[in-house]
Structure formats: C-alpha cells, structure tokens
Amino acid sequence: MQVIKTNETFDSLDKSKLERMLDIKEAHREGHLTLEEAKERMKKEVGSISPEEFAAAEQLFKERDQDECQNEDVRTMLQLFEGLINPIRPDLPFGHPIDAYLRENDKAKELLDQADALLERTFIPNPWIELMETLMGYKLHFARKQNQLYSTLEQKGFDRPSTTMWTYDDHIRDEMNKAMSLLREKDYDSFPAAYKKMAIVLRDLMEKEELILYPTSLKLISDKEFEAMKHGDREIGFFLIDMPELDAPAKQSKEAHGQSFMAELGALLAKHGMGTGGQDDKAILDVAEGKLTLEQINLLFRHLPVDISFVDENELVCFYTDTKHRVFPRSKGVIGREVRNCHPPKSVHIVEEIIDKFRRGEQDRAEFWINKPGVFIYIVYVAIRDADGRFRGVMEMMQDCTRIRSLEGSRTLLTWDEEQSPAQGSKESESDTVGEDGIRPDTKLKSLLQRYPRLMDDLPTISSKFTLLRSPMAKVILPVATIKMMSERADIPSDMLIGKLESLIASYNKPDRSEEK
Structure with missing residues (x-):
C-alpha cells in the first residue's frame, strides 16, 4: 500500500478509496495483473470514479519514477478506468475558458474526421496540405494550457498536468511537425503512416482532457480565477473558434x-x-x-525588438516584455510561477543546471539557437548580479533573427521600404498581389500586409480567429494564406471580408508614392 502525501487540495476525498485505486494500478503496471484482471478489480473494489479522484490518485500516490512522464501510456490508463469515469460535458457559458478548450477539441475532431475520409481516397497532396496547415493551429491550444491552465492548477497543489500532460502535449506537437514535414518534403509514401500515428495520440489527449483535466479544473478553480484567466487567454489566441469581446x-x-x-x-x-x-x-x-x-x-x-523575461533569485518568474510580436506565446499566468514549471519537462534539467551554475558563480551566460527551415531563433540567458556580486536572478532574451541572417552587403542610406523576410523574397504572380482592380479572393494576405502593415494589428477587429496571425504560427500561415482561405477560416463570405478589408485600408493614410511606382 502506498503512503499518502498530504495535499489540502484533495483532503475532502476518500483516501482509502484512492489507496485501493493506486494498489490495483501499481499491480497492473508491475505486471502482477493483466489489464482485464485490473479492470475487474477496479469495478469490484473501487466502483465509480470522479475526475478529481482520478486526478488525486495521480497527484498524491504515484511513485515518481524519473522516466514515468515519458513512458506513460495514456490509452492504457484510460482503458484501466474504462466505464468507471462518467464523461459528462459541462454546461458552460459561451466564452468560459474551459468552454473554449472543449470547442477547440470539437474543431480538431472535425478535421481528424475529414482526414480519415481522405485516407479512404486516392492520395492528393493539396487537400492534405490545407487540412494539416489548419490543424497545426491547434498548437495555440497547447500554449494556452501550458501558460494559463497548468499554472493555475499548480497554485491549487495539482502539478501533474505540468509534468505528465505537458510531456504528452509536446510529444503530440512533435508528431504533428513530423507529419507536416513529410508533406512539405513531398514524401507522400511515408505521410499516411505518420498522420495515423499523430491522430491516435491526439485523440487520446483530447479524451484525457475531457475526462480528467477539464472536470478537475472546474472543481479546483473558482469562477473569479477563471475570469482572471480570460485576458491572458486572449494574449495567446484560440484555434478556429470565436470568443466574445471582454x-x-x-x-x-x-x-x-x-x-x-x-x-x-x-x-x-x-x-x-x-x-x-x-x-x-x-x-x-x-x-x-x-x-x-x-x-x-x-x-x-x-x-524592444527582442523578448525579455526575468526570473528572480527565488526562481520565480517576475517579468516579461509585453511586445506585440513575441517569439513564443506568453501570458500573465506565468508571473509568480516557478520557472521550472514554465518549461517542458524534458528541458527542466537544463533550466536547473543554468540556474545552478549562475548561482554558484561558475558561469554568467548561456546561449542557444533554433535553426529550422525559414526560421532562426537566438536565445541567451544572462546571470544578474548586484554591485556586490550576489546572484539576483536570470534574464532570458529571445530574438527572431531570420531576417537579420539574410542581410548582405551594407546599407548606409536611409530607406523606408518594408522589411522582408527571406520567405518574402520570391517573386509572386500578378494574380497573387494587390493589383489595380483591388483585392480578390486569390489575393495573398502576405501581399496585403506588405503594402498595408497596419492591417496586421487591425485584422483581429474583423474576427478573433485572425489573432493567430500574431502568434508563431504566422510563419506557417502567411506564405500560403489567401483572402478566400481567410474567409473560410473566419466563416465570413469573401465579398464581405473584402469589403471589411477595403474599409480598413480606406481609413489609413494613402500609401507612399514610392509604393505605387
């Protein structure tokens, strides 16, 4: 029998019941019981299980095997408790943070159903590319959970999502990236198997969210705390859903x-x-x-043209810069959070090593960079010390250096032309650009933004779905997005969207003459 750790969050639950749950679960994990034997004992000795009881068993009892977060099989876990947890969808007001997560899952499931139908047909790349590019936006769902929901649950003494589920989030994100890379590399023979693998784990994750994470969150988090989350949620953005204005x-x-x-x-x-x-x-x-x-x-x-955050000597996040275009999503939910809980579990040991070396005075700086096709991100950590040399914290600086690395030669004369990323260097066809006949359904969004940069900030006033363009996902979306695609994503007829865009453009000052030449 496992020893119960104290945690006031779950004090009201039946601890003897939780002990029985854990004993059976451990016996199955160690191979003493088959899955069917474990399920039968669960039914007889435990009976029905509430989401918070499942969460408590995970949080309070489980032996913390160092490899457990990486190796846990979520599907097996759900099978073990199959039929014991009653899946009831909560009746929540439109705009509630948990309602947003549930509706995003609905959208993701619709896309997976469409993909399943495509699997039954002859493989044609374009429908798959469009579908996968849309599905990649589900990463916003992960970002909100990790920055907003997990941090609030940690304050309640429930940090399992910050370990087990965050690891699973990242595993699924990696599977999504692998499948998308195969499409971009035109490896169409390998793609279907990669997609199927990704779809299985994504459906698993959504099932665990809806069975365990969201019901437990509704039990532990107050209405006032959910209300406070709304601003941070909007800073990060949403996946294919509308949200009410605050x-x-x-x-x-x-x-x-x-x-x-x-x-x-x-x-x-x-x-x-x-x-x-x-x-x-x-x-x-x-x-x-x-x-x-x-x-x-x-x-x-x-x-500032860079993102900065500061972690104090107590290893708590105290500050981040509120820049418009952040390298990675951030929200005010990270303030006051232990820095180790703001990083994926697989990289926590690196964070801890950096802080330890800085605190001991052995190092003062650590550099990293992310070099992927079309993107180069530079990251540096600097030890902050006072006048007496005492360690006072760590500053993290991030910068998207993609455009900087593409520069050649010298520029010594003042020039006001629009900055272009390497991806924008290729010549577009006339039908893609904004011509004399105005905006058309096949006009590229990238072309519009090059001519009218202010549109980037104003697009969310047309639809909240366009906030995605102010996230890291913009690097994926901008090279391919057309007005027709935007209208479909926002559920706005093309002619209506064009009218709204033209109204916004008309409200700006006329473009410089140099742009019209």
Whole structure:
C-alpha cells in the first residue's frame, strides 16, 4: 500500500478509496495483473470514479519514477478506468475558458474526421496540405494550457498536468511537425503512416482532457480565477473558434491594476531613494544612466525588438516584455510561477543546471539557437548580479533573427521600404498581389500586409480567429494564406471580408508614392 502525501487540495476525498485505486494500478503496471484482471478489480473494489479522484490518485500516490512522464501510456490508463469515469460535458457559458478548450477539441475532431475520409481516397497532396496547415493551429491550444491552465492548477497543489500532460502535449506537437514535414518534403509514401500515428495520440489527449483535466479544473478553480484567466487567454489566441469581446469594465480594471502597480512600484523605489517620491507613472526615476518615468520604462520594454523575461533569485518568474510580436506565446499566468514549471519537462534539467551554475558563480551566460527551415531563433540567458556580486536572478532574451541572417552587403542610406523576410523574397504572380482592380479572393494576405502593415494589428477587429496571425504560427500561415482561405477560416463570405478589408485600408493614410511606382 502506498503512503499518502498530504495535499489540502484533495483532503475532502476518500483516501482509502484512492489507496485501493493506486494498489490495483501499481499491480497492473508491475505486471502482477493483466489489464482485464485490473479492470475487474477496479469495478469490484473501487466502483465509480470522479475526475478529481482520478486526478488525486495521480497527484498524491504515484511513485515518481524519473522516466514515468515519458513512458506513460495514456490509452492504457484510460482503458484501466474504462466505464468507471462518467464523461459528462459541462454546461458552460459561451466564452468560459474551459468552454473554449472543449470547442477547440470539437474543431480538431472535425478535421481528424475529414482526414480519415481522405485516407479512404486516392492520395492528393493539396487537400492534405490545407487540412494539416489548419490543424497545426491547434498548437495555440497547447500554449494556452501550458501558460494559463497548468499554472493555475499548480497554485491549487495539482502539478501533474505540468509534468505528465505537458510531456504528452509536446510529444503530440512533435508528431504533428513530423507529419507536416513529410508533406512539405513531398514524401507522400511515408505521410499516411505518420498522420495515423499523430491522430491516435491526439485523440487520446483530447479524451484525457475531457475526462480528467477539464472536470478537475472546474472543481479546483473558482469562477473569479477563471475570469482572471480570460485576458491572458486572449494574449495567446484560440484555434478556429470565436470568443466574445471582454466587457469594458474588465478592461478598465486591467488599466486600473496597471496604474496601481506602477504607483506601488514608484512608491517603493522612492522609499529607497531611487525616485522623487511620486505616486504615478509620471514620477521621475533615477535609473543607472539618466532619468525616466515608469511610463517611459514600460514603453521602452514594449517596443524592444527582442523578448525579455526575468526570473528572480527565488526562481520565480517576475517579468516579461509585453511586445506585440513575441517569439513564443506568453501570458500573465506565468508571473509568480516557478520557472521550472514554465518549461517542458524534458528541458527542466537544463533550466536547473543554468540556474545552478549562475548561482554558484561558475558561469554568467548561456546561449542557444533554433535553426529550422525559414526560421532562426537566438536565445541567451544572462546571470544578474548586484554591485556586490550576489546572484539576483536570470534574464532570458529571445530574438527572431531570420531576417537579420539574410542581410548582405551594407546599407548606409536611409530607406523606408518594408522589411522582408527571406520567405518574402520570391517573386509572386500578378494574380497573387494587390493589383489595380483591388483585392480578390486569390489575393495573398502576405501581399496585403506588405503594402498595408497596419492591417496586421487591425485584422483581429474583423474576427478573433485572425489573432493567430500574431502568434508563431504566422510563419506557417502567411506564405500560403489567401483572402478566400481567410474567409473560410473566419466563416465570413469573401465579398464581405473584402469589403471589411477595403474599409480598413480606406481609413489609413494613402500609401507612399514610392509604393505605387
């Protein structure tokens, strides 16, 4: 029998029942019981199981085998408890964070059903490419879970999603990438098997989410806490679903919170002789080299061409820059979170090693880079030390250097032409670009954005589904997206979407004459 660890989150549950669950589960895992024998004992000795009881057994009892997160077979786990967990879809208001996850799963299942139908036909690349490019957007679902939902559950003492399920999320993401790569490389013989493997694990994940993760989240997280998650959810974005606009009072509350934070920070800095004692964002602060207001500091951070985050000496995430175009999704749910829980389990040991080396004074800098077709990301970690050399934390800096690496020669004269990524260097056909006859269904979105950059920020005002274009997924979408594809994704008729785009463009100042030549 396993020893129960204390965790007040699950104190109200029947611990003897949980012990029986674990004993049977461990006997099956160690090979003492077959699956059928274990299922039979579960039915007789345990009976029905609530989602939170399943979650508690996972959280409180299980022996923490170092390889367990990597090796757990989710399908076998669900088979063991088959028929004992009652799958009831909760009745939630439109826009509730869990409702959003469930509707995203519905969309993903629709795509998988369409793909299953394609498998029965002669293989034609284009339908598969379009379907897989759409399905790749499901990564936003993972990003919200990992940054928002998991962090809130950790505060409740339930950190299993941050280990087991995060590992499974990443495994599925990798399988999606493998299948998509085969399509791009035109390895059509290998693709069907890769797709089938991906589809199995993706369906498994959604089943476990709906049976365990979401019902447990609804039990542990309060309505007030779910409400607080909504802003962070929108910072990351959603997969193929509409979401209601947040009420104005909530936005005002966010602004008030920001003003309150700046006032408190200003007072704290003034107390220690670092400012004038002002209590608002206009207070002048004596920074190391010069004088700045809190408003100016926030503006500088927001407009940096790099992403920065800061982890203090207690290994808690304290800050990240609120830039418009982030290298990786972030949300305010990471603030106050242990940094080891903000990274995939497979890379936690690297994070811990960096912090340990920095803390001991053995190293001051660690560099990484991600080099994939069409994308080059540079990442550097720097040890932060005070004037006395004491370790005070770690700064992480990320930058998308794709365009920088493509530059050649020199530019010494002022030029106002639009920046182009390497992917935008190829010549497009006239039908793809914005011509004299205006926007057409086959017009490339990339062409529109090159001519009217402000559209990138304004597209979400037409449909929340276009927030995907401000995520890392944009690198996948932009090279191929047309107005027709956009209209289909947003469920807006092409002529109506074109009208909305033309209205937005008309509201801008006319393009420079140099663009019309």
